[in-house]
Amino acid sequence: MKDRHLVICELCPKNCSIPDGQSGDCRVRVNMGGKLIAVTYGRPCSIHIDPMEKKPLFHFLPSTPIFSIATAGCNLHCKNCQNWQISQANPYDIDNFNLSPKMIVNLAIRKSCQSIAYTYSEPTVFYEYVYDTAVYARERGIKNVLVTAGYINPKPQKKICRYIDASNTDLKGFNEGFYRSNCFATLRPVLDGMVIAREMGVWLEITNLVIPTLNDDLTEVRRMCKWIKKNLGDYIPLHFSRFHPQYRLRNLPPTPLNFLRNARKEAMNTGLKYVYIGNVIGEDGENTYCPNDGKLLIGRIGFTITAYSIINGRCKVCNEKIEGVWKS
Amino acid sequence: MKRKTRRNFFRNSLISLVGIFLSPLKRDSAREEKGFQEPKEADFYKRHKLAG
Numbered sequence: 001m002k003d004r005h006l007v008i009c010e011l012c013p014k015n016c017s018i019p020d021g022q023s024g025d026c027r028v029r030v031n032m033g034g035k036l037i038a039v040t041y042g043r044p045c046s047i048h049i050d051p052m053e054k055k056p057l058f059h060f061l062p063s064t065p066i067f068s069i070a071t072a073g074c075n076l077h078c079k080n081c082q083n084w085q086i087s088q089a090n091p092y093d094i095d096n097f098n099l100s101p102k103m104i105v106n107l108a109i110r111k112s113c114q115s116i117a118y119t120y121s122e123p124t125v126f127y128e129y130v131y132d133t134a135v136y137a138r139e140r141g142i143k144n145v146l147v148t149a150g151y152i153n154p155k156p157q158k159k160i161c162r163y164i165d166a167s168n169t170d171l172k173g174f175n176e177g178f179y180r181s182n183c184f185a186t187l188r189p190v191l192d193g194m195v196i197a198r199e200m201g202v203w204l205e206i207t208n209l210v211i212p213t214l215n216d217d218l219t220e221v222r223r224m225c226k227w228i229k230k231n232l233g234d235y236i237p238l239h240f241s242r243f244h245p246q247y248r249l250r251n252l253p254p255t256p257l258n259f260l261r262n263a264r265k266e267a268m269n270t271g272l273k274y275v276y277i278g279n280v281i282g283e284d285g286e287n288t289y290c291p292n293d294g295k296l297l298i299g300r301i302g303f304t305i306t307a308y309s310i311i312n313g314r315c316k317v318c319n320e321k322i323e324g325v326w327k328s
Numbered sequence: 329m330k331r332k333t334r335r336n337f338f339r340n341s342l343i344s345l346v347g348i349f350l351s352p353l354k355r356d357s358a359r360e361e362k363g364f365q366e367p368k369e370a371d372f373y374k375r376h377k378l379a380g
Contacts (some may be wrong), residue, residue: 004377005375005376005377006375006376006377007372007373007374007375007376010373010374010377011371011372011373029373035369036369036370036373037367037368037370038367038368038369038370041366041367041368042366042367042368046368084329093368096335114374125368127372128370129368131371153372154372155372156372159371
């Protein structure tokens, strides 16, 4: 009788047991005769050149273009997903390019991009492709950026973090119940992952999408900010992002601007130095201010930089050190 | 069938057959040129043999 093999994927905390011929929860890691195959390796479905501010990364090479790629699949299934057409798709159902890691890096160089983002869907599930591309990019002097939900096991994360320069981690909320019911994941591994990333020298920024009635609780915001300050540092930029009705949450309204402003105020009262409001154009919360003298350091309208007063990583006026990775 | 028609028929069949056998080779070399990636074996998993 032919052997039947289960494989147990150890990439993310879901640790899927996958029977022969089937895929894990992410749809893109398939058991083929007892071998786990990453079927989206070399098959990006989205390739764009974006401004760095779109990731959002506000303290990492501001206003530079970043070569951004994604493949199909995600290990989370957020009801509010903005890119559900690719993240929740079967990789065989959408159009993909065929591009080796070397071709991605060469394309980024040809397009004058200093960095590559693994973004749009979830880079965790195209781990091998990210890793090979990141290793080659590092050799060629290109920086690597993860835009991720951070739902990954410690061992693979530590391996890849050696080649990652910056990460925007989506901290979707600060309670387990919300993570389970809205994202089909858990909170603890995300928090542990952010601590690992910071310890390994990855420049970290955090995005928190505020969804009305689901995670718009100022007490929870306060607890989250205190945790960030205590475990990661007060200099970690935090972006409160506005929700727009999407995917399975079209019944909810956009986040009221007042809540975002109050959340920002609350976060700054907790002691976080750089707190932003995202997905809103023309807000004061888009700008970076000096934590020492309160002067405008970087003015932004959407993805456009309107003012820039940082020299050698310091405030032009008071010489206060501004944490981040700045253009030399 | 006239002799000339028959000869053309056999010649065309032969060309088609050769083409069919050669096309995978052609496709493979085109894949190499364009950097085609075969799916890759994943890192971080373990096998678990089922009983029975």
